[in-house]
Amino acid sequence: xxxxxxxxxxxxxxxxxxxxxxxxxxxxxxxxxxxxxxxxxxxxxxxxxxxxxxxxxxxxxxxxxxxxxxxxxxxxxxxxxxxxxxxxxxxxxxxxxxxxxxxxxxxxxxxxxxx
Amino acid sequence: xxxxxxxxxxxxxxxxxxxxxxxxxxxxxxxxxxxxxxxxxxxxxxxxxxxxxxxxxxxxxxxxxxxxxxxxxxxxxxxxxxxxxxxxxxxxxxxxxxxxxxxxxxxxxxxx
Numbered sequence: 001x002x003x004x005x006x007x008x009x010x011x012x013x014x015x016x017x018x019x020x021x022x023x024x025x026x027x028x029x030x031x032x033x034x035x036x037x038x039x040x041x042x043x044x045x046x047x048x049x050x051x052x053x054x055x056x057x058x059x060x061x062x063x064x065x066x067x068x069x070x071x072x073x074x075x076x077x078x079x080x081x082x083x084x085x086x087x088x089x090x091x092x093x094x095x096x097x098x099x100x101x102x103x104x105x106x107x108x109x110x111x112x113x114x115x
Numbered sequence: 116x117x118x119x120x121x122x123x124x125x126x127x128x129x130x131x132x133x134x135x136x137x138x139x140x141x142x143x144x145x146x147x148x149x150x151x152x153x154x155x156x157x158x159x160x161x162x163x164x165x166x167x168x169x170x171x172x173x174x175x176x177x178x179x180x181x182x183x184x185x186x187x188x189x190x191x192x193x194x195x196x197x198x199x200x201x202x203x204x205x206x207x208x209x210x211x212x213x214x215x216x217x218x219x220x221x222x223x224x225x226x227x
Contacts, residue, residue, distance in 0.1 A: 002157060033214070043158075043203065043217040056214055090157050098213050100146040100165075106157030 003027065004093050004107035012113045018079040021110045023091030025072055031055070031097030032074040033104060034066055038087035049074055050097035078112070086114045119218035121204055126224045133191040135221045137204030142185065144206040148215055149178065149189045152201040161189075161202075191223075199225045 003026035013019055025032050034046040036059075045058035049068035060066075063081075068074045078085060088111050092104040118140045127133045139147070145166050150158040164171045164178045164187070171178045177190040191198055201222050205215035 002159070004157070042219040045214050045216075048214065058214065092157070100207055100213060101163075102213065103160050104215075106159065108155065108157050 002105040002107060004091060004105050006089075006091050006107040006110050008110060009108070010111045010113070012115065013081060014115055015081055015083060017081050017114075018077065019081065019112065021076040021078070021089050021091075021112075023074045023076070023093075023107060025074070025091075025093030026105055029093035029095050029105070030072065031094045031102075032068055032072070033092040033094070034060075034074070034076050035090040035092065036087045037090060037109070041087075043090075046076070048097065055097055081114045083114050086112055088112075119204055119206055119216055121202075121218040121221045123219065124222050124224070126226065127194050129194060129196055129225055129227050131194055133189075133194045133198070133223055133225075135189045135191075135202050135204075135223065137187040137189075137218055139185050139187065139204070139206050141206065141208060142182075143209055144185075145209045146207045147178075147180065147187050148203075148205040148207075149176075150203040150205060150217075152203065152220065154200075158203060194223075194225050196225045196227060199223055 005024045031050045033048045046060040048056040066076045088109045090109045092106045094102045096102045148163040149161045175192045179188045201220040203220045204218040
């Protein structure tokens with residue numbers, strides 16, 4: 001158990017809908033990362049927050065947004081969902097949010113299925 | 116550019132050694148990592164190596180880095196059925212955001 005929790009575990013929805021994925025980082029970690037894992041794209045970095053502020057942006061679509069709240073939990077919002085958005089979405093947390101030795105701890109993921 | 120490549124599958128017999136290979140394209144990579152993903156779980160950092168090192172050993176795991184060929188390998192000695200998982204190679208680049216770039220992952224299947 002990494003200490004990172006994600007809810008829900010599974011989500012099934014229809015095209016055009018909007019969903020919210022939630023992540024609670026490990027106790028004491030200030031930084032949260034979101035990743036998308038799909039069969040065709042592999043593991044893609046979406047976005048990073050540190051202490052409530054956006055720190056780095058990856059391959060995140062404009063239809064997707066995220067935020068980190070004062071209690072450090074984070075939410076990833078996916079809107080106007082398409083079939084191709086079906087994937088595993090991972091959240092990871094780290095203590096510092098920078099530095100090569102700042103280990104990221106991954107949550108178990110949320111499996112999103114868009115029908 | 117950034118690109119990390121791995122073979123997709125590896126099958127070994129229990130008790131044998133496993134060697135999982137990875138190639139990367141960016142010669143300025145500073146840290147290289149190996150992560151393990153068990154079924155239904157997130158990624159777990161196994162080990163990492165700094166690019167000025169050639170080798171790192173940690174119990175049954177040995178990481179070898181060949182900077183000239185941009186080749187990284189993970190050797191698992193005395194492979195057990197519990198080692199069956201997907202193994203990801205990743206690199207981070209200096210001067211950036213410290214976000215690792217991941218390979219597609221190698222599925223290791225260990226037969227009894």
